[in-house]
Amino acid sequence: MTNRKEEFSLVGFEKLLQNAQSQSYHFVTFSQKDQFKDKKRILLRHDIDNELCQCLPLAQAEAKLGIKATYFIMLRSSAYNLLSLENRQIVLELLKLGHEIALHFQEKIAASPDIMLQNIQNEVTVLENEFNTKVSAVSFHQPSPFVLEGHLLIPQLINTYNKEQMAPYHYLSDSNQEWRNNSAQQIIADSSHKDLQILLHPMWWLHPGKNIKQIWQETLRQNNKQTVQHWLHHERTLQDAKEEDFLS
Numbered sequence: 001m002t003n004r005k006e007e008f009s010l011v012g013f014e015k016l017l018q019n020a021q022s023q024s025y026h027f028v029t030f031s032q033k034d035q036f037k038d039k040k041r042i043l044l045r046h047d048i049d050n051e052l053c054q055c056l057p058l059a060q061a062e063a064k065l066g067i068k069a070t071y072f073i074m075l076r077s078s079a080y081n082l083l084s085l086e087n088r089q090i091v092l093e094l095l096k097l098g099h100e101i102a103l104h105f106q107e108k109i110a111a112s113p114d115i116m117l118q119n120i121q122n123e124v125t126v127l128e129n130e131f132n133t134k135v136s137a138v139s140f141h142q143p144s145p146f147v148l149e150g151h152l153l154i155p156q157l158i159n160t161y162n163k164e165q166m167a168p169y170h171y172l173s174d175s176n177q178e179w180r181n182n183s184a185q186q187i188i189a190d191s192s193h194k195d196l197q198i199l200l201h202p203m204w205w206l207h208p209g210k211n212i213k214q215i216w217q218e219t220l221r222q223n224n225k226q227t228v229q230h231w232l233h234h235e236r237t238l239q240d241a242k243e244e245d246f247l248s
């Protein structure tokens with residue numbers, strides 16, 4: 001077994017994908033969730049809480065292997081503005097690489113369940129119009145018990161926390177670089193489940209050797225760097241300023 005530093009790295013990520021392919025797993029996007037039933041399938045999902053500006057290395061590694069993933073992106077992230085000049089380019093690049101986008105929803109915005117459904121539909125419409133693509137799924141950011149246990153049916157959308165909708169996919173996640181039971185590597189090597197939904201957060205795979213707090217610091221710093229670079233480029237009064245004037 002590899003150590004944590006090797007496992008959670010871009011090389012480790014590529015190995016995971018390659019091992020899955022050599023075990024004959026076929027990668028499907030959320031719009032393809034019910035297709036290829038005769039094959040061993042992996043639904044590869046990325047929930048992007050903070051690290052939109054770090055997604056492309058993973059997205060490119062996937063594309064290189066002919067793999068399409070689904071990137072669940074937020075309209076209400078506290079770390080990134082999805083519609084900024086820079087970030088919308090990143091999303092367009094994800095689509096160009098063949099990936100799908102879906103909604104990662106901040107549930108705390110909703111005052112009641114009815115309003116929540118409307119909030120979700122509104123956000124899906126924004127995504128679809130802005131990026132000229134179809135959105136087929138929603139995942140909840142830090143889901144409440146209401147969502148986790150509610151088996152919520154959301155018109156026209158796959159709810160990743162609706163167990164019936166997600167069957168027969170076995171769920172596993174890299175949250176805080178900790179697999180709850182067996183690692184994805186182990187489960188794939190054993191082929192212990194025919195169908196897998198694997199949730200990976202890109203930030204955990206791009207800072208090998210750093211601890212959780214350091215990865216947070218680095219990720220938030222990179223968002224800040226993007227903001228600083230934007231203003232250095234677009235603000236006349238900052239034409240003599242340097243990046244290091246703003247970033248420690």
Ligand SMILES: [Zn+2]
Pocket residue numbers: 047048049104140141142
């Ligand atoms: Zn989240």
